[in-house]
Amino acid sequence: MTSKPYLTGHYAPVADEITAVDLTVEGTLPPELTGRLIRNGHNPKPGVTPAHWFKGSGMVHGVRLRDGRAEWYRNRWVHTPALDGAPYLTEQGPDLTASAAGTHVIEHGGRLLALCEANLPFELTPDLETVGAYDFGGRLRTAMTAHPKEDPATGELHFFGSSPFPPFLVYHVADAKGELVHTAEIPGATASLKHDFAITRRHVVFVEGNVTFDPEEHSGIPYGWSDDQPSRIGVMPRGSDGARHIRWFSIEPGNMLHVGNAYEDGQGRIVLEGPTVDREGFQLSWNWWVGAPGRGTEPNTRSYTRSWVIDLVAGTVDEQIIDDLAVEFPTLNEKYLGAENRYGYAVSFPDQEGFGGYGVVKYDRTTGARRIHHVGDARLPSEAVFVPAAGATNEDDGYLLTVISDLKQDASQLLVLDAAGLERVATVHLPRRVTAGIHGSWVSDS
Ligand SMILES: [Fe+2]
Numbered sequence: 001m002t003s004k005p006y007l008t009g010h011y012a013p014v015a016d017e018i019t020a021v022d023l024t025v026e027g028t029l030p031p032e033l034t035g036r037l038i039r040n041g042h043n044p045k046p047g048v049t050p051a052h053w054f055k056g057s058g059m060v061h062g063v064r065l066r067d068g069r070a071e072w073y074r075n076r077w078v079h080t081p082a083l084d085g086a087p088y089l090t091e092q093g094p095d096l097t098a099s100a101a102g103t104h105v106i107e108h109g110g111r112l113l114a115l116c117e118a119n120l121p122f123e124l125t126p127d128l129e130t131v132g133a134y135d136f137g138g139r140l141r142t143a144m145t146a147h148p149k150e151d152p153a154t155g156e157l158h159f160f161g162s163s164p165f166p167p168f169l170v171y172h173v174a175d176a177k178g179e180l181v182h183t184a185e186i187p188g189a190t191a192s193l194k195h196d197f198a199i200t201r202r203h204v205v206f207v208e209g210n211v212t213f214d215p216e217e218h219s220g221i222p223y224g225w226s227d228d229q230p231s232r233i234g235v236m237p238r239g240s241d242g243a244r245h246i247r248w249f250s251i252e253p254g255n256m257l258h259v260g261n262a263y264e265d266g267q268g269r270i271v272l273e274g275p276t277v278d279r280e281g282f283q284l285s286w287n288w289w290v291g292a293p294g295r296g297t298e299p300n301t302r303s304y305t306r307s308w309v310i311d312l313v314a315g316t317v318d319e320q321i322i323d324d325l326a327v328e329f330p331t332l333n334e335k336y337l338g339a340e341n342r343y344g345y346a347v348s349f350p351d352q353e354g355f356g357g358y359g360v361v362k363y364d365r366t367t368g369a370r371r372i373h374h375v376g377d378a379r380l381p382s383e384a385v386f387v388p389a390a391g392a393t394n395e396d397d398g399y400l401l402t403v404i405s406d407l408k409q410d411a412s413q414l415l416v417l418d419a420a421g422l423e424r425v426a427t428v429h430l431p432r433r434v435t436a437g438i439h440g441s442w443v444s445d446s
Pocket of ligand 1: 103146147195257258439
């Protein structure tokens, strides 16, 4: 028996891989939703109890939509050596192929990649079968973040590899076809945990928080909060010579897990936003992630959005907490990635006082308005993925796709919301409950 919170309730793993076809649709699926929604998450094999949520083997769940129909659902483990028990640390050092591969899944250059930040990506087929570890034709010699950024203007994929050991941070760029064309070590980086980062139209932005390498942590993820670890933002120009021009700016203590967006404002300052935890919030989440006493009721119970405005000329950073709703999984219309976005989306979590609850949140950054689509009792939405509507003219012309874990019905649905008003457009009934998980992507046929 286990009381690990990440193996129970919404997070209880499923025991097998299945395929189901011709799914029931309520409402009308817009025909431009022709492609696959793929979501990754941790789903250890039956009988396996990982010591940390993030060590659970990755499983991808896919829903295939085409011309108003939901053609199939399938779920597949990412078949890595770690799924069969291969250790990450070997006598030769880390095995970058021994991946949980359970954090994110993206498509770039025609390749579908399951990601986990300590490892190489794992390539999947369109039907979610595992091809194997992918190292960009031998060019990628570091791990790959689970949060690469595809530049909507150039199609380039910007990413990094981080490690608790030198070189702590290595920046990479793959071109639109998927060729790795640039790699640079980043001067001044430390062992601070770097889960996400940002690109703007002209800069690359790294964030180092107070969570850093802790060799005493034995959950399999050797990190912990340290008051001695400086919190900093690193800003460097994009381009092949950018790394040697990086500048590091001190910020308040915290740990930002995910970036909402970053951009240059009208005055050339860099604006960065993302849900961030303080020391106590980190400890509540971490204790949940490892199933320790003193955990929050859910992860992210004290994750509040902060903004940083970095004035590169004056050398200053203005930092503020800008929302009182506990949220995570920020998303946006990715056409606006790196540029000023009016709208942002997130998943709200119940905080320690029970405020908020699960919902899909929309922010209007111009008016300051916040709207929540409450998903109902005992229902948990996954990251809301934005898909533009056909012929979209406004930034929020599109749909939000989220997979609901429904404990009362022991079932799941793919919920399609209108991104403008957050009304439900369609519901696709899935053949079983989908384990609540981490990140996902829409992979359009076009
Ligand atoms: Fe993430």
